[in-house]
Amino acid sequence: MSKQTRSYNAQKVIERMGKKLNRQIVGSLTACVHCGMCTDSCHYVLANPGDPTYAPAYKADQIRKIFKRHYDWTGRVLPWWVKAKSVHSDEDLETLKDTVFGKCTNCRRCTVNCPMGVDYATFNRMARGLLVSVGIMPEGVAVVSKDQWEIGNQMGVLKEDYLETLDWMSEELQDELKDETAVIPVDKEDADVVYSINPREAKYDPRTISDAAKIFHIAGENWTMPSEGWDMTNFGLFSGDDELGGAVARKLFDKVTELRGKKLVISECGHGYRSTRCEGQNWAGMDVDFVMESSVNTMLRYVKEGRIKVDKSRNTIPVTFHDSCNNARSCGLTEEPRELLNLVCENFTEMYPNRAENYCCTGGGGAMSMSEYTPRRLKSGKVKAEQLAATGAKIVVTSCHNCVDGLQDVIRHYKLDMKVTQLVNLVADALVIPEPVEVVAPTPAEVVAAVTAEVEKAVPVEADAGPDAGGSLAGYTILVTDDEPDFVVFASAILEDNGAKVLQAHSGEEAMEIARRETPDLMTLDLGMPGTSGSEVFEAMRNDPDLKSLPIFIITGQPELRKLIYERDVRKPEGYLDKPINEQGLLTNIRKVLNVSRT
Amino acid sequence: MSELLHFAEHQLQEGALLFMAVVYTLRLTWLLRFKAGKERQAATGLGDTNPRKGFLYSWANVAMPWAMESTRKKLFIYVQFVIFHVGVVAAIGLSFVIPYGAHLLEIPWVVLALQIIIGAAGLVGIMRIVRRVGDVYMRAISSPDDFFSLFLLTSWFGFAFLAVPNSTANGEWILMTYFFMTAFFLMYVPFSKISHYLYYPFTRYYLGKTMGHRGVFPIRRIS
Numbered sequence: 109m110s111k112q113t114r115s116y117n118a119q120k121v122i123e124r125m126g127k128k129l130n131r132q133i134v135g136s137l138t139a140c141v142h143c144g145m146c147t148d149s150c151h152y153v154l155a156n157p158g159d160p161t162y163a164p165a166y167k168a169d170q171i172r173k174i175f176k177r178h179y180d181w182t183g184r185v186l187p188w189w190v191k192a193k194s195v196h197s198d199e200d201l202e203t204l205k206d207t208v209f210g211k212c213t214n215c216r217r218c219t220v221n222c223p224m225g226v227d228y229a230t231f232n233r234m235a236r237g238l239l240v241s242v243g244i245m246p247e248g249v250a251v252v253s254k255d256q257w258e259i260g261n262q263m264g265v266l267k268e269d270y271l272e273t274l275d276w277m278s279e280e281l282q283d284e285l286k287d288e289t290a291v292i293p294v295d296k297e298d299a300d301v302v303y304s305i306n307p308r309e310a311k312y313d314p315r316t317i318s319d320a321a322k323i324f325h326i327a328g329e330n331w332t333m334p335s336e337g338w339d340m341t342n343f344g345l346f347s348g349d350d351e352l353g354g355a356v357a358r359k360l361f362d363k364v365t366e367l368r369g370k371k372l373v374i375s376e377c378g379h380g381y382r383s384t385r386c387e388g389q390n391w392a393g394m395d396v397d398f399v400m401e402s403s404v405n406t407m408l409r410y411v412k413e414g415r416i417k418v419d420k421s422r423n424t425i426p427v428t429f430h431d432s433c434n435n436a437r438s439c440g441l442t443e444e445p446r447e448l449l450n451l452v453c454e455n456f457t458e459m460y461p462n463r464a465e466n467y468c469c470t471g472g473g474g475a476m477s478m479s480e481y482t483p484r485r486l487k488s489g490k491v492k493a494e495q496l497a498a499t500g501a502k503i504v505v506t507s508c509h510n511c512v513d514g515l516q517d518v519i520r521h522y523k524l525d526m527k528v529t530q531l532v533n534l535v536a537d538a539l540v541i542p543e544p545v546e547v548v549a550p551t552p553a554e555v556v557a558a559v560t561a562e563v564e565k566a567v568p569v570e571a572d573a574g575p576d577a578g579g580s581l582a583g584y585t586i587l588v589t590d591d592e593p594d595f596v597v598f599a600s601a602i603l604e605d606n607g608a609k610v611l612q613a614h615s616g617e618e619a620m621e622i623a624r625r626e627t628p629d630l631m632t633l634d635l636g637m638p639g640t641s642g643s644e645v646f647e648a649m650r651n652d653p654d655l656k657s658l659p660i661f662i663i664t665g666q667p668e669l670r671k672l673i674y675e676r677d678v679r680k681p682e683g684y685l686d687k688p689i690n691e692q693g694l695l696t697n698i699r700k701v702l703n704v705s706r707t
Numbered sequence: 708m709s710e711l712l713h714f715a716e717h718q719l720q721e722g723a724l725l726f727m728a729v730v731y732t733l734r735l736t737w738l739l740r741f742k743a744g745k746e747r748q749a750a751t752g753l754g755d756t757n758p759r760k761g762f763l764y765s766w767a768n769v770a771m772p773w774a775m776e777s778t779r780k781k782l783f784i785y786v787q788f789v790i791f792h793v794g795v796v797a798a799i800g801l802s803f804v805i806p807y808g809a810h811l812l813e814i815p816w817v818v819l820a821l822q823i824i825i826g827a828a829g830l831v832g833i834m835r836i837v838r839r840v841g842d843v844y845m846r847a848i849s850s851p852d853d854f855f856s857l858f859l860l861t862s863w864f865g866f867a868f869l870a871v872p873n874s875t876a877n878g879e880w881i882l883m884t885y886f887f888m889t890a891f892f893l894m895y896v897p898f899s900k901i902s903h904y905l906y907y908p909f910t911r912y913y914l915g916k917t918m919g920h921r922g923v924f925p926i927r928r929i930s
Binding site for chain 1 (some may be wrong): 709737739756766769775776777780781844846848887898899903909911913917921922926927
């Protein structure tokens with residue numbers, strides 16, 4: 109096909125590939141001998157026996173064929189001989205998208221099992237970046253990337269909400285320690301430690317922030333958290349967008365430099381650690397004059413130096429450890445977490461294989477944000493489920509937020525009797541609390557006040573998201589339906605904290621089954637779920653004599669799907685909210701639907 | 708010895724080798740034109756390794772089947788790999804021994820040893836063909852070049868096996884075929900997957916250097 113008949117996007121992908129090639133990538137693209145030794149190293153292959161399209165070499169060839177056709181001589185002269193092939197249409201690119209985003213988590217397990225040293229994960233990331241550069245990517249990747257570009261963190265947490273969360277965690281910490289000085293210092297200059305987190309912590313799992321704060325406080329650390337550039341995660345790693353990677357890393361590095369921080373401590377997150385510690389400087393093209401380390405190293409040092417005391421008898425339940433791919437196969441962080449685990453837990457059992465040979469949690473490479481591939485991902489989790497079950501442990505510990513979500517999904521899907529937690533939680537649980545330590549620093553409340561005016565200008569306020577003044581939901585049963593585990597956990601926690609009994613469903617079919625069996629008082633419903641869509645579920649329920657009276661509250665990250673609901677000739681939903689939601693907005697709207705008055 | 712056989716043993720081989728060297732030089736020049744990526748960040752890991760250790764480990768990987776799960780679990784395939792590649796070295800070496808050290812082939816055990824090595828490699832070649840054709844994964848990743856290279860080498864092993872005694876008692880056709888195939892092989896290699904050994908030092912060097920800097924190589928394994 110001539111150049112003229114190639115789509116604009118296909119042409120750009122080919123041209124931009126030339127600019128992305130470096131010696132390592134070219135070596136990996138030319139050196140594969142198709143020996144097939146990598147095949148069984150991939151968890152997708154093991155979970156899909158007989159399907160060669162999951163084989164790492166096959167997936168790599170979908171990228172390699174373009175390289176060969178345009179940049180390698182044999183492919184240019186005799187393309188059919190070496191299976192070189194170009195891309196011509198956007199459909200070709202969509203097919204490539206399905207492979208590079210939907211059949212690989214970039215876990216790098218095939219790389220360390222390749223006799224030739226072919227680094228498939230690296231050029232798979234390159235291919236992702238090429239597709240992203242022409243706007244071809246899973247919707248979740250687009251949404252998260254947009255949030256990180258525009259709001260500065262990948263979960264779209266607003267500065268105001270972030271600071272309020274820190275303030276809230278400070279209050280919790282003060283209450284717990286009965287110590288008014290136990291606060292989270294924000295934007296403190298010349299601190300020895302600047303602590304950066306994953307936005308998931310602020311949005312869904314603030315306990316990890318308060319646990320870390322408790323540890324820093326008890327250790328008497330001179331520490332702070334930045335009000336800006338606090339997100340150490342970097343979706344550029346997953347999307348392959350080096351520009352995003354560089355911009356996010358630079359923002360964090362610049363903030364640490366501005367605060368004159370001596371050390372940047374990165375909370376437990378595999379991709380965050382890799383992005384910030386091992387890739388960020390390369391993407392940003394900058395050197396930094398401060399030290400960076402994982403909070404795992406920090407906590408371990410505190411214990412070893414006697415700055416905190418831990419009592420391992422407080423953690424008696426059998427635990428195992430899951431190595432994050434990014435920590436183990438790209439950053440060499442394998443021994444410190446084990447050393448720390450043995451210091452804070454009585455009963456640690458190793459998982460096999462482990463360290464750099466461990467299998468992916470299934471949620472790596474941004475897979476958690478690509479809901480269209482969820483069934484595929486869960487199927488591939490069979491390998492992980494067998495690994496977990498074989499340990500006999502009741503708790504799986506991991507130093508990665510992605511892995512927490514990925515493992516939770518696997519555990520739920522394969523009905524394992526296990527929980528997932530992180531080291532910071534176990535260290536905090538084992539912490540022996542001494543007398544209060546004095547820390548002088550601006551509190552989050554002070555910083556909130558200082559930035560309120562600025563934030564109010566920038567933050568749109570939802571019409572229904574009024575202040576939450578209470579109004580217990582006790583006695584109400586609410587069914588939360590969403591395919592995103594993070595969201596289900598988040599919404600459930602809010603509703604349960606306010607007294608509701610919460611049921612959870614992760615698909616439309618499951619929701620209908622639970623609704624029929626449990627007769628809840630209200631159901632929240634996501635529209636963009638894999639399988640039967642939310643709008644189909646909505647219509648089916650409205651037409652079902654047993655379910656039609658159940659109030660349905662739509663919560664979706666795809667407002668464009670709203671019309672699918674309102675076009676249907678059935679009673680309209682009782683409520684509607686766009687994601688991202690916040691606690692106040694959710695409670696206010698739920699109370700409104702249930703007609704619960706505020707106290 | 709006929710003039711044609713003499714030509715096949717000398718000028719043809721020398722020309723093929725020269726051609727291969729020129730193409731390899733061009734190929735390496737092409738590869739080195741691409742800029743090498745650079746790691747700016749400080750080293751990670753426990754501090755017991757470094758880029759140098761990393762790439763040495765990576766290079767030595769070929770001789771450490773225990774180092775990778777893939778070779779540990781497929782030890783039989785690893786053994787095949789060793790036999791096959793030793794066979795290649797022996798069969799190539801034969802193309803130098805016959806014209807320049809024919810007296811060595813008058814020693815019976817040398818002939819026997821070469822025939823065992825090359826014969827075993829030929830058998831492995833047949834097993835590899837069966838695997839490549841019969842295994843659904845292998846078939847899916849194979850190109851015409853993969854099949855042709857394997858057929859070429861396996862049949863070349865066959866003629867090398869027969870050529871080891873360096874005898875023309877039954878005519879020159881065996882030696883002639885072996886030397887013409889060798890020349891073709893040498894000229895075809897730079898354009899085929901067989902040239903992987905040219906890239907091996909580079910891919911493993913860069914992967915090892917990176918993984919050494921990051922504290923991943925040498926891989927720690929607790930089993």
